[in-house]
Amino acid sequence: LTASSEPEQLTPDDQQLTALKEHVAAGLSRPQKTLSSMYFYDDEGSRLFQQIMALPEYYPTRTEFGLLTQHQAALATALRPAAAQEPFFLIELGAGDGLKTKILLRHLLETNAVFTYVPVDISGAALDGLAASLGEELPELRVEPIVADYSAALQLMASRPGRKVVLFLGSNIGNFSPDDRQAFLQTLAGPLTTNDRLLIGFDLQKDPRFIRAAYDDSQGVTAAFNLNLLTRLNRELGADFDLAHWQHYTDYDPLAGTVRSFLVSTRAQAVHMAALQQTFDFRAWETIHTENSYKFTAPQIEVLAAEAGLRVTEFFTDSQDYFADVVLRP
Ligand code: AVI
Numbered sequence: 540l541t542a543s544s545e546p547e548q549l550t551p552d553d554q555q556l557t558a559l560k561e562h563v564a565a566g567l568s569r570p571q572k573t574l575s576s577m578y579f580y581d582d583e584g585s586r587l588f589q590q591i592m593a594l595p596e597y598y599p600t601r602t603e604f605g606l607l608t609q610h611q612a613a614l615a616t617a618l619r620p621a622a623a624q625e626p627f628f629l630i631e632l633g634a635g636d637g638l639k640t641k642i643l644l645r646h647l648l649e650t651n652a653v654f655t656y657v658p659v660d661i662s663g664a665a666l667d668g669l670a671a672s673l674g675e676e677l678p679e680l681r682v683e684p685i686v687a688d689y690s691a692a693l694q695l696m697a698s699r700p701g702r703k704v705v706l707f708l709g710s711n712i713g714n715f716s717p718d719d720r721q722a723f724l725q726t727l728a729g730p731l732t733t734n735d736r737l738l739i740g741f742d743l744q745k746d747p748r749f750i751r752a753a754y755d756d757s758q759g760v761t762a763a764f765n766l767n768l769l770t771r772l773n774r775e776l777g778a779d780f781d782l783a784h785w786q787h788y789t790d791y792d793p794l795a796g797t798v799r800s801f802l803v804s805t806r807a808q809a810v811h812m813a814a815l816q817q818t819f820d821f822r823a824w825e826t827i828h829t830e831n832s833y834k835f836t837a838p839q840i841e842v843l844a845a846e847a848g849l850r851v852t853e854f855f856t857d858s859q860d861y862f863a864d865v866v867l868r869p
Contacts, residue, residue, distance in 0.1 A: 559775060560814055567819045567827070574768060576714055576800075576830035581771050587764040589636075596756045598749070599710050599742050602862040604639050610855045610864075611646040617853045617866045618643075618704045618736050619652050626653045627702035632689045634658035637669050639708055644677060655681040659692040690726045697730035704735070708864070710742040713833040720833075724847035728869055737849065737867040744796050744834045745861055751791040754798045754832065762787035765800055765829055777813030784808055788826070796839075798832040840865055 549557070559578065566573045580588065592600040607614065620627055629647075631640055637658065647654060656673070660666050666684040673682055685692045696703055705727060715723055727737060744750075754761055765787040769780040789800040804821035811818045835843075837854060844851050844867050853866040 556775065556814075563772065563776060563812070564815055564817065571828060572819075572821075572825065573828040574802075578771065579764060579768055579830070581767070584764060584767050584771070587760060587767060590760050591756070591764060594753075594756045594758065594760060596752045597761075598753055599862055600639075602857050602859075603708065603710075603740055603864065604642070606855055606857040606862060606864060607639055607642045609857070611642055613853070614643060614738070614855060614864070614866075615646050615650065615652070618738060619647065619654070620702050620734075623651070624653055625701070626655070627704060628655050628657050628696060628699065629704050629706065630657040630659060630692065630696055631706040631708075632659050632692075633707070633709070633711055634660060634669055635665070635709070637673065640706065641673075641676065643706075644673075644680060648677060648679060655683050657683050657685060657692075657696065659685045659687060659689060661686065661688055693727065693730045702734050702736070703731065705731070705737045707737070708740040710740050710832070710862070712739055713742055713835070714831060715833075716831060717833075720843065721846060724843065724849065728847045728849050731869050733869050735869065736852075739865050739867065741835045741840055741863045741865060742832070743856070743860055743863055744793070744836050745859075747791045747793050750798060750834060751789065754789040754791075754800060755787075759787075761789070761800075765789075765802060768829060769802065772812070776815060779811050781808070791834075796834045796836075798830075798834070799828060800830040800832075801826040801828055835863075837863070 562575060562578070566575070591597050618629075629644070631637075634640060644656060658666055658669055663686045666686060670682055670684055673680055685695065687695070693703075693705070707727070712720060712723075731737070766782055766785060769778070769782060769785060772778040773780055784805050786803045786805055787800070788803045789798060791798045804823065804825045807821065807823045809818050809820050840854075840863070841851055849867040849869055851865055852868055854863055855865070856863045
């Protein structure tokens with residue numbers, strides 16, 4: 540055997556595991572322990588989120604679905620180039636199952652728009668599923684999936700001639716902290732020209748009790764979604780969280796316009812993580828902050844767009860003003 544001097548090549552899985560380890564070690568060492576909601580979405584978390592979207596209390600998905608259906612013609616007019624036959628790209632960040640986007644795709648095809656749909660995701664498996672379902676339902680649609688992170692995909696698309704329409708639906712923008720949101724919008728806006736457009740979904744501020752109920756449903760699906768993060772750490776980091784001693788807690792703060800979700804330790808306990816060779820102590824009723832879901836007002840949306848060098852051109856909302864799909868341009 541000869542010793543190799545080759546630098547060790549990390550696979551994408553290794554890199555993700557390293558990132559998770561670093562995140563957990565840092566997040567659980569802070570005075571207010573915190574873990575990112577980004578890590579909710581393993582296979583089980585993605586399945587639970589699908590279930591959340593169908594819950595009676597979780598209004599955002601069906602509201603946005605309704606408003607896209609209601610305003611499809613006006614939305615298509617706002618997004619497609621004025622010259623009917625000018626080709627363009629519809630680039631969707633975090634497409635999921637594409638259920639909502641299919642409303643727009645179908646309308647554009649029916650009105651003979653010349654465009655390519657570019658779903659972007661870091662998971663190749665998610666995109667394969669979407670491409671297969673589109674192939675069956677809309678066989679005439681041109682689809683060019685990109686497996687990459689959002690900013691790499693937008694850089695890649697910048698060199699292609701024609702209007703880029705970037706979709707970021709589903710109130711995903713609400714899960715960023717204000718600083719991260721600003722940085723994200725600037726990254727999105729960076730490669731865009733004045734010919735390009737953005738369509739972003741924003742959940743709006745409304746009856747605080749109604750908002751809170753959406754994140755604390757009566758069937759306990761959201762609780763299971765939050766607690767699944769601990770199951771993930773047990774599996775991937777060899778942690779020994781005992782789920783019998785953890786609870787889901789959530790509240791809406793109208794001052795900040797944020798739903799904040801926590802995992803609560805119901806007793807003093809120590810949790811060991813084999814992969815980190817570290818033990819973390821939790822006091823009785825100590826919390827881990829796991830998610831922010833920001834809710835917005837129309838004036839706030841104008842301000843955060845302006846701060847990213849964008850302006851609002853159309854503001855589509857439902858009859859109850861629960862949710863908005865907003866068209867922006869540089
Ligand atoms: C993905 N994101 C927009 C959801 C939300 O409403 O913030 C995630 C979620 N968390 C609990 N319920 C749903």
